[in-house]
Amino acid sequence: xxxxxxxxxxxxxxxxxxxxxxxxxxxxxxxxxxxxxxxxxxxxxxxxxxxxxxxxxxxxxxxxxxxxxxxxxxxxxxxxxxxxxxxxxxxxxxxxxxxxxxxxxxxxxxxxxxxxxxxxxxxxxxxxxxxxxxxxxxxxxxxxxxxxxxxxxxxxxxxxxxxxxxxxxxxxxxxxxxxxxxxxxxxxxxxxxxxxxxxxxxxxxxxxxxxxxxxxxxxxxxxxxxxxxxxxxxxxxxxxxxxxxxxxxxxxxxxxxxxxxxxxxxxxxxxxxxxxxxxxx
Numbered sequence: 001x002x003x004x005x006x007x008x009x010x011x012x013x014x015x016x017x018x019x020x021x022x023x024x025x026x027x028x029x030x031x032x033x034x035x036x037x038x039x040x041x042x043x044x045x046x047x048x049x050x051x052x053x054x055x056x057x058x059x060x061x062x063x064x065x066x067x068x069x070x071x072x073x074x075x076x077x078x079x080x081x082x083x084x085x086x087x088x089x090x091x092x093x094x095x096x097x098x099x100x101x102x103x104x105x106x107x108x109x110x111x112x113x114x115x116x117x118x119x120x121x122x123x124x125x126x127x128x129x130x131x132x133x134x135x136x137x138x139x140x141x142x143x144x145x146x147x148x149x150x151x152x153x154x155x156x157x158x159x160x161x162x163x164x165x166x167x168x169x170x171x172x173x174x175x176x177x178x179x180x181x182x183x184x185x186x187x188x189x190x191x192x193x194x195x196x197x198x199x200x201x202x203x204x205x206x207x208x209x210x211x212x213x214x215x216x217x218x219x220x221x222x223x224x225x226x227x228x229x230x231x232x233x234x235x236x237x238x239x240x241x242x243x244x245x246x247x248x249x250x251x252x253x254x255x256x257x258x259x260x261x262x263x264x265x266x267x268x269x270x271x272x273x274x275x276x277x278x279x280x281x
Contacts, residue, residue, distance in 0.1 A: 034066075058110050076095045169276075219250055
């Protein structure tokens with residue numbers, strides 16, 4: 001019977017370090033108990049907005065089953081499965097996590113780079129490396145995305161739009177149709193018919209006002225477009241080549257609205273820069 005007893009003992013010792021934590025005695029007296037270190041939790045979700053600054057940072061915490069009389073260092077190693085990129089989507093306060101002497105846990109801070117996040121989640125996966133790290137506690141997933149961004153399709157850039165300018169500005173309103181270049185959905189054209197109707201101009205030349213949209217940030221520029229040979233309908237026949245020239249602007253994906261500053265003028269001069277808003281109907 002003794003032979004059987006002595007054979008079983010080594011097997012138990014081999015499997016003991018891979019047991020679950022339940023039933024283990026955490027040593028609070030000099031660090032002489034069974035030691036292993038692991039992440040606290042296995043995943044963190046950061047779904048945040050531009051203005052919610054308090055949610056831009058989270059703590060990645062590790063914990064040990066024992067205390068030690070000296071600092072212990074562990075490494076956050078990026079797993080190849082990560083889709084989030086350090087320096088692009090997030091920063092870390094340190095890749096080395098220290099459990100201070102006399103403590104059970106330590107942490108590092110992950111802060112998202114909010115301007116580079118999209119509505120689709122990017123994921124950072126970390127492996128914990130160091131002495132006494134056990135397999136089941138060695139991975140942490142941090143998912144991060146912007147929840148204040150809207151879905152976008154290029155078809156949202158075109159269609160029927162109501163337009164409006166402040167009464168203290170150009171003081172016009174009406175409805176226009178915006179179409180896209182068949183080869184470039186980010187080059188769009190404002191049909192002049194709605195503008196001609198609102199401004200009571202009957203001799204429009206049919207030219208559409210071109211807008212060039214930056215697909216990265218939805219900023220807008222465009223060339224000068226002459227939309228009427230003169231302003232005879234306004235009793236200003238000597239004012240020739242009435243034009244709209246986009247100076248700057250943006251497209252708001254969530255509101256489906258163009259806000260554009262135009263320089264409006266003729267050969268003889270201009271009426272300065274005027275802001276006009278176009279909202280998809």
